[in-house]
Structure formats: C-alpha cells, structure tokens
Amino acid sequence: MADDVPSYVSEIQAIGAVPKILETVAAMTGLRFVCIAHVTQDSWTACAVLDGLEFGLKPGGALDVTTTLCEQVRDTEEAVIIDSVRDSARYHDHHTPRIYGFQSYFSIPVFRPGGQYFGTLCGLDPEPARLTGETTVSTLTLFAELISKQLEAEHARGQAQNELLTERETAELREQFIAVLGHDLRTPLSAIQSGAEILLLKHQDSVTREVAQRIRRCASRMAALVGDVVDFTRGRMGSGIALDLRDTPNADLFLRQVVDELCDVYPERQIDSSIEAPMQFRCDPDRLSQLLSNLLKNAVVHGDEAQPIVVDAHIDKGMFALHVVNGGPGLPADVVTQLFKPYWRAASRQGSEGLGLGLYIVDRIARGHHGTVAVNSADGVTEFIFTMPAA
DSSP states (O other), X not given: OOTTSOHHHHHHHTOTTHHXXXXXXXXXXXXXXXXXXXXXXXXXXXXXXXXXXXXXXXTTOEEOGGGSTHHHHHHHOOOEEESOGGGOXXXXXXXXXXXXXXXXXXXXXXXXXXXXXXXXXXXXEXXXXXXXXXXXXXXXXXXXXXXXXXXXXXXXXXXXXXXXXXXXXXXXXXXHHHHIIIIIIHHHHHHHHHHHHHXXXXXXXXXXXXXXXXXXXXXXXXXXXXXXXXXHHHIIIIIOSOOOOEEETTHHHHHHHHHHHHHHHOTTSOEEEEEOSSOOEEEOHHHHHHHHHHHHHHHHHHSOTTSOEEEEEEEETTEEEEEEEEESSOOOHHHHTTTTSTTOOOOOSTTOOSOSOHHHHHHHHHHHTTOEEEEEEETTEEEEEEEEEOO
16 A cells, blocks of 8 residues: 555554455445445545445545535434435435435444544445345444444554554663663773772872772772663663573682772771682672672661671572671661662661662572572661572
C-alpha cells in the first residue's frame, strides 16, 4: 500500500480477519459487493473491499458521502437494511439507489474503542436479497461488533508498540548515559587520582600531603558515586548487576586490598581486620571487593569516629561469612527495613555524602552470589553480615 494511505485504512487492513469476514458476509447474503468504510461528516473512504461487481472501488477510494446511505447511519448510529429498493416505500425514490444501481443493501455501524463512530460494514447488489431476517440481521451486527473489537485490539497493540518504541529509545538514552559516566567522567577522575598519588610520592611536606590526600579522597568518592549510578542503571534496565563468577584462589587477598585502600583513604579512622587466609571459593572477586568497600564506607560515614571498625572474614561449614562492625547509635527497626532500598539514606553525622545506592548495590551483589545480607544493631553496635555458599 502507498505511504499516503490514511491511517484508518491501514487500521482495517491490519486486521487479519477482515478478508474472511467480507467473504463470509458475501456468501451469507448473496451480495456481490461488500466493504468496510470509514465515514465522517464530509468523507466516505473504502478501507477494505470485496468487489464481485467490478464496481472499481479499491481500499483508499472515496465517494461523496452525501450520495450514500452511510450518511444516514452516521447520523442515527442505526443500521439501514433493504431487501428490495423497488418494494421499499422509504427508498424506492431515494437518490442513492439510482446513483449506484442497487436493489438490495445493508449498512451496519462500526464503532471505535470508547464508542466513537468509525464507519460501516456495508454491502449492495443489483438484485433483491433477503436481508431483513432476524438471523441475517443479528449475524451482520455480530460481524460489525467483531470488527469493532478488532479495532480495539489493534489500537491496544499500536499503543503497546509505541510504548515499546519509547522504552527502547529510553534504554538507548540510558546506555548513552552509562557510556558518559563510564568513560567521560571516569577518565578524568583516574587522572586526578593518579596526580594525587604522584604528589604524595614526591612531596613530603605536610601541607602538600594534606592537600593531595584530600584530592585523593574526593576523587575516590566521586569515582564510587559514578560506579554506583552505572551499576544501578544497568540493574534497573533488567540485566541486573553483571557478575563474573569464577573459582578464586586467595580470595582473601582481594579483601585485604580493600581494607588497605580504605585505611589509606581514611587514615584518621581505625580499621581492624581479621581475614582468614588462604580462602578459595567461587565468586566475582571484583564485585566482592566492591561489596566490602561499600560496607566499609558506610561504617566510616555512619559509625562513631572514636570507635574502630572491625572486619572479619572466614569460611565455616561451607559458608563464607563477612562481618563489618562499627560503633555508634543503634538503628531503629523501621530504618533497618529501608537500608537496602535505592536512593534511601538515614540521617547521620555531617559529611554523609552519597546517593543512597551503596547498600542497595551490596544487596544486589549478595543476591548475585546466592547470598544474603543481614543487619544487627543494638547496644551501640551495628553489624552487617554477608553470607554465601563457599562450597
């Protein structure tokens, strides 16, 4: 079909049952011309046609609506059915039968979803036909209702396709957003972190080192925020946080490295660790490191600065367990239930920067390892416990 075909013609053409409906109506009534027409105040357009009379009308073809009986159907929303024009007191002198040369005729209204008038299912023939019988009328009405239902289904399908297209476009924008975060922001952050490391290596005076350490902490915090948003966005797109699960010898080394890095970034905080060595089990060591890093940062931000943070990691009875403990005010039960929700943050001391994604990502990583995260908070101690199968 041509690209300039009206949308209402395309709607009817998209209904796979229409050709069979027209064939069935023609066979049942004996009429040799049957069509579905779209009718408005000033137009009559054929949308689907079965033409056994060689009338010459094709889908998209138009008639002057004032010359048709469909105009009457449009205004009254009631069917017009004629067995024989010559025997009809109402229509034997009507201009429409004379113009189109028919004796038998029917036009049944078709409605859009919501009850708006769409047009008609209509048919005609030069010969009289028995159309006004109860069975024939009810069957024609049923076919018109079927077309209406199909229009509703096509409308719903079109909406779903548009929503899917919108979702795909949104997904593409999300991917572009991730690409910007993953490259255009991480690259300069890496340069800043490297510059801070060089300053710490080459300069021993206290003022320079203090500035370099502040730069390194800020850059690390920004890099972590970027990583959290990237992980959250990918997770929300349906694929979840990507994991590379593999048998990991010396998994303890990855955990020790995280503790060492956090000690360097937060030299003012005491972090005591007891990590069993060696440990070997199936995991994603990078994601496991991210999980511990997020838990430690949470402890640094929300824990009591005067009390040490304690990290304990070990394998017992085929289960790997990681404990991160910090002192400070206990967490109410209603706060504990919210901790792993995205963008949720509890009130804490000044300096609790973040998006509220760290613990959400901890939970996602734990689930990806077929593990769980629990929280115990009482008597001035808060403990996060991550467990997963190590066998």
